[in-house]
Amino acid sequence: MLPRPSRLFGKLLLALWLSMLLSILLTAAYLHFIGFRPPTGEDMPTVSGIPAPPLFIGGLASLITSLGLAWYLSRPLRHLRWGLHRMAEGRFDTRVQPLIGRRRDEIADLAHDIDRMAAQLQQLIDSRRQLLHDISHELRSPLTRLQAAIGLLRQDPSQTQALLDRIERESERLDALIEEMLTLHRLAAASGLAHERVDVIELLQAIAEDAEFEARATGRSVRIDAPGRFVAEVNGELVCRAFENVVRNALKFSPPGTAVEVDARVGGNGSELVTTVRDRGPGVPPEMLEAIFEPFIRVEGSEATRGVGLGLAIARRAMLVHGGQISAALRPGGGLEVTLRLKAGVREGQAS
Numbered sequence: 001m002l003p004r005p006s007r008l009f010g011k012l013l014l015a016l017w018l019s020m021l022l023s024i025l026l027t028a029a030y031l032h033f034i035g036f037r038p039p040t041g042e043d044m045p046t047v048s049g050i051p052a053p054p055l056f057i058g059g060l061a062s063l064i065t066s067l068g069l070a071w072y073l074s075r076p077l078r079h080l081r082w083g084l085h086r087m088a089e090g091r092f093d094t095r096v097q098p099l100i101g102r103r104r105d106e107i108a109d110l111a112h113d114i115d116r117m118a119a120q121l122q123q124l125i126d127s128r129r130q131l132l133h134d135i136s137h138e139l140r141s142p143l144t145r146l147q148a149a150i151g152l153l154r155q156d157p158s159q160t161q162a163l164l165d166r167i168e169r170e171s172e173r174l175d176a177l178i179e180e181m182l183t184l185h186r187l188a189a190a191s192g193l194a195h196e197r198v199d200v201i202e203l204l205q206a207i208a209e210d211a212e213f214e215a216r217a218t219g220r221s222v223r224i225d226a227p228g229r230f231v232a233e234v235n236g237e238l239v240c241r242a243f244e245n246v247v248r249n250a251l252k253f254s255p256p257g258t259a260v261e262v263d264a265r266v267g268g269n270g271s272e273l274v275t276t277v278r279d280r281g282p283g284v285p286p287e288m289l290e291a292i293f294e295p296f297i298r299v300e301g302s303e304a305t306r307g308v309g310l311g312l313a314i315a316r317r318a319m320l321v322h323g324g325q326i327s328a329a330l331r332p333g334g335g336l337e338v339t340l341r342l343k344a345g346v347r348e349g350q351a352s
């Protein structure tokens with residue numbers, strides 16, 4: 001297939017062709033002016049022996065088109081430069097496309113790409129800022145409780161045991177929070193993740209078995225239906241954390257006497273594993289089905305089962321770096337259904 005002719009190339013070609021045409025038109029106008037009489041040797045003014053009229057006409061025509069061309073090319077480039085300078089100063093709300101106007105060529109495409117890059121950087125910076133704010137807030141709460149417990153311990157040594165338990169719980173919480181934040185950070189960088197061949201179905205069965213063992217003590221259960229094998233090139237630890245968090249969430253929110261159902265099916269001719277985890281818990285408000293995958297978003301009223309609030313954010317990132325997806329839906333009859341899709345062999349570079 002022939003490459004698409006460049007639109008800028010077309011414009012430049014047209015400009016040069018117009019310059020030639022202009023020379024011809026000016027020559028015709030000149031001939032008309034002198035009454036179409038061929039000038040004789042004496043009538044003809046010369047510059048260093050070269051007849052002046054064609055020189056003058058050619059020079060004038062190319063000056064006019066060069067001026068037009070220079071203005072046409074340098075004006076948008078000046079706008080792009082201005083925009084890039086502002087972005088270099090950290091002003092990512094700058095947009096250059098409105099300044100470029102209605103032109104349709106590679107320069108307009110470049111302006112569009114620069115604006116898109118600025119919008120993405122702005123979004124990234126905003127989300128980082130928000131995350132930093134949330135992290136400080138999340139770290140402060142257990143720290144405040146720790147300080148309060150230490151203060152109480154000083155005032156009333158008779159409560160030592162209860163307060164030490166509290167201090168231990170809060171420091172464990174801080175430890176878990178920092179550990180999960182580090183995992184999320186590692187996933188955000190996503191480079192250098194070790195991949196190994198893992199039978200994900202076997203992994204799921206081990207997770208379900210552990211969860212079932214813990215669930216029995218509280219009158220809940222975990223049922224798994226995952227036939228066959230699904231060997232994928234993944235980072236085993238991260239995939240394990242993703243599935244484990246979803247299963248543990250389901251268990252955490254399940255009322256006693258109910259079962260968590262884990263169902264895994266190999267699809268797409270063995271290239272994809274679709275796992276659903278269903279529970280009969282309270283579910284989440286419909287408008288929060290997407291938001292629960294953001295860091296530190298928790299549904300109001302789930303304070304009793306409060307965790308760090310990063311489990312689903314880690315699960316989503318873990319699925320994304322493996323070219324997979326995760327989503328949540330409300331279950332008919334009550335409860336939440338989380339679906340995880342995992343590809344068999346996507347390396348980091350291919351992940352979306």
Ligand SMILES: Nc1ncnc2c1ncn2[C@@H]1O[C@H](COP(=O)(O)OP(=O)(O)OP(=O)(O)O)[C@@H](O)[C@H]1O
Nearest residue numbers: 249250253283292298299302307308309310311312
């Ligand atoms: N199966 C579920 N049923 C009802 N609500 C859920 C369920 N799974 C998640 N949620 C809601 O989504 C929120 C986020 O879940 P996520 O796993 O990210 O955090 P967490 O479980 O609170 O903490 P952790 O980081 O320890 O996992 C939960 O706090 C809860 O409000």
Ligand SMILES: [Mg+2]
Nearest residue numbers: 245249307311
């Ligand atoms: Mg969780």
